[in-house]
Amino acid sequence: MLEDMFQRVMLHDPARGRWDVEGEEATVWVDASSLALGAGVEVGGHVMEDGTWLRHEDAAHINTAELDAVIRGINTAVMCNMKKLHLHTDSLTVYHWISDTLTGKARVKTKASSEMLIRRRLSTI
Numbered sequence: 001m002l003e004d005m006f007q008r009v010m011l012h013d014p015a016r017g018r019w020d021v022e023g024e025e026a027t028v029w030v031d032a033s034s035l036a037l038g039a040g041v042e043v044g045g046h047v048m049e050d051g052t053w054l055r056h057e058d059a060a061h062i063n064t065a066e067l068d069a070v071i072r073g074i075n076t077a078v079m080c081n082m083k084k085l086h087l088h089t090d091s092l093t094v095y096h097w098i099s100d101t102l103t104g105k106a107r108v109k110t111k112a113s114s115e116m117l118i119r120r121r122l123s124t125i
Helices: 002-012 062-080 091-103 115-122
Strands: 025-032 036-043 046-056 084-088
Touching: 025 062, 025 115, 046 062, 062 084, 062 091, 062 115, 084 115
Parallel strands: 025 084
Antiparallel strands: 025 036, 036 046
């Protein structure tokens, strides 16, 4: 009976895939929509962590939401002890904001009313 139960669990267990992913380098995939934020952490071609979070009704501009997704994704990777990250976002604006902030090449320019919130998120990154 115990063997029968074990085989049923092995056949019908929804949690599949690698559980022993190792490394210090990860790819972080992020996106945001009008409804939610999403982030996934991939290590060595295997998805290690992923998550989605609903946005609040008083949600800010989509680019601010994209930055929130970036922060969630980076936090998830850091909690998994990742040291080197490759960040993927579909927002060209957010890409340039982050790139300019990290390189110090240019000061972030935006005409958005939430400019201080954007700068605060970028300083967190």
